[in-house]
Amino acid sequence: MSRVKLVVIGGVAAGMSAASRARRRNPELDITVLEKGRHVSYGACGLPYYLSGEVRDANDLVVYTPQYFREKRNIDIRLEHEATTIERGRKLIHTKAPGARTIEIPYDKLVVATGGTCSSKLPGADLPGVFTCSDLDGAIRLRTFLEEKRPSRGVVVGSGYIGLEMATAFSQRGIAVTLLTRSAELLNGFEPEISKRLEALLQAHGAVLKKNTSVTAISSSPVDGLCAHHAGGIEAAGVMLLATGITPNTALVESAGISVGATGAIVVDDRMQTNVNGIYAAGDCVEARHLVSGRPVYFPLGTTANKQGRVAGENAAGGNDRFDGIVGTLATKVFELELARTGLSLAEAHAAGFHADSVTIHTVSRAAYLGGRPLIATIVWDMESGRLLGFQAAGEEGAAKRIDAAAIALHARMRIQDMLHLDLCYAPPFATVWEALLLAAGQAVKKSRRR
């Protein structure tokens, strides 16, 4: 009797988590991972730090090598193998292999972890010197370009966390950065006060910021090499990075009749199974349930991909694990500023139908007499029930990890009136007597009573 064949399409966070978990669950499975690139199991969230030079060697981002998976985990890793068609009838994956060969790989169970792409359809996006940053191969090409061409000016298109982290990386390499964004505020999903703090920071670091403008094309230029044409004018630069958002890679599954939701990403149940029995999906190609709004969202992040991958792998190998959803937690660092959020912003809360309100507080990261740094935080709550809906923070110290406490309060569906006396830790080197979350909850309760 032949062994059950599990095929995993995609070998980064979700895919390798799935393969590893499936192996742990079932030593008898025949596991194959198809990865279209030349690397597996790397920290994609570390790419900006590789580009800035803080991470010297691309291999430092690699958690486990293909050899490790082959030898220690008995997982057949196929690099530069791109799945082109899922043939459900015969349970085959048509795959482009190196040397322009096409091979057929049979499966019994399938995990789709095709990820997302920062691709752009902008005219001129394919010119030399124009990059997106979605995988390690692309990052290596970009860093090689930066080291060889040494551009003095760079344009980043997009003001999400990837665009901002890349602008930081460019600046740390001594490249003068212009950031173009069609948004009115940086870091969509963050509250206006926090966005403003971020703008001041970018300006303090000499970045040029042009908001409310859409890039329409990129052309080559005799002077700097490239020109970005946008509503507000033309920016010339030697390198351009397009970070206008991640789109889930779903072409492969859509042609196989696997459902994609209104978010554009693959629909899965809480076992990470698609609408097709035996076909699972995880990571940047799937949507997740937002546990605050109750709605499906596309919120691709490495940490979620790892969790979903594990659940998909466990279940593909015969287990019964569940992934309930996310609360929308995200952290980023832009220059020295830590920014983090969890739950819904006020605008998102309104859009989700909550009768929401918010308060922003200003505090410090630790006792002022021990050099506490400013910390801004915004709390969002539902005025009818008092339920916590979101929390955001920004500061040069301790802002990011403070978000976790609020994230757990969201998972627990806490109400602001129950949060006033939470027993959070205090010692002068780390905190103030009234922790930011408690101060914010206190202000929220006070504002609620005034109504």
Added chain:
Amino acid sequence: MSRVKLVVIGGVAAGMSAASRARRRNPELDITVLEKGRHVSYGACGLPYYLSGEVRDANDLVVYTPQYFREKRNIDIRLEHEATTIERGRKLIHTKAPGARTIEIPYDKLVVATGGTCSSKLPGADLPGVFTCSDLDGAIRLRTFLEEKRPSRGVVVGSGYIGLEMATAFSQRGIAVTLLTRSAELLNGFEPEISKRLEALLQAHGAVLKKNTSVTAISSSPVDGLCAHHAGGIEAAGVMLLATGITPNTALVESAGISVGATGAIVVDDRMQTNVNGIYAAGDCVEARHLVSGRPVYFPLGTTANKQGRVAGENAAGGNDRFDGIVGTLATKVFELELARTGLSLAEAHAAGFHADSVTIHTVSRAAYLGGRPLIATIVWDMESGRLLGFQAAGEEGAAKRIDAAAIALHARMRIQDMLHLDLCYAPPFATVWEALLLAAGQAVKKSRRR
């Protein structure tokens, strides 16, 4: 008609929080604060940093001055006024005032915030050069002594967080420190692995550590000035600090028939009222309900004192606020090591009747490729229900504030099996993909299944 008189006994964290909250609640109250020392409203948790010299001026620890309370909040602050008797029949506080006068202060409502004392009945505890560290006046005397006498050697008796913070402060002043403790492990209530990490740290900083030994007396010595006599020998030093634990100051209330619990501290209900109607108590003189064990505990900390003080003040002024209890959260810094805990240790969980187990994990504070520092964490859970009972962490970076997430999970009575996929924030400069709490919960679930 005369105004209602609120008297608050004690003017540090709980007392001034109570007075301030009462004033906010009721602008008409007649509020008097009796403080036996010469300062009010200071950060007692900052005293070790004043002693080390990191905080230059004692006034930097003062949050608000007596003048501020008098002028801006219309609160009558009486410094160097020590309440000696509560005469319940006539509703009078007999008070020792400066100049050896005794005065009677009438009250309608009373908040007792007499705090705790690090006092010691050790023979020789009153010798010059022997100090405890319970208030700002004492800290000023100690620092003056250190600056004038410049002792080269110091003995700290006690290995709780105060003893350890003081040992750090001595060492930072260039004083060679010997730590004497009757405990087998440092930082009672922390898990053995974390205690061991702390021991290695102290030794690396040149501190001499003598455990399992009781100090029986202190005598004066012609050479260094002082000798500490203990089971294991004699230690000579120029300065000695006794930090053998805080005891609640209850003599005043006990003589007035106010109930004290088995913990030795004042019993209060969730409105912070004592067994006597109209008499409230808060801070280091009261016990609190531990929300994990459900039992009353004496766990005196500044952050709890502030919360309890607010509730006592609100209610003494006619309001109806509640303080449910604590989950046992505590953070401290010893040299460069952050240590924090919340909930019950394994030993405490067993003592509280839980069928508990624990797991210790070793991880890092942020992505290894960005210089993540080692982080140890221990999780404690109930084997029958899976309920989280405690979490502890130690590390040179990010250990303390990580505890807050676990503290909220304790408030929410989460189970380890519900904690595997909590949406905690990840970005390489602050965290690893699998946050310590998630890793620990994962190991706990795995260990539970193996049984």
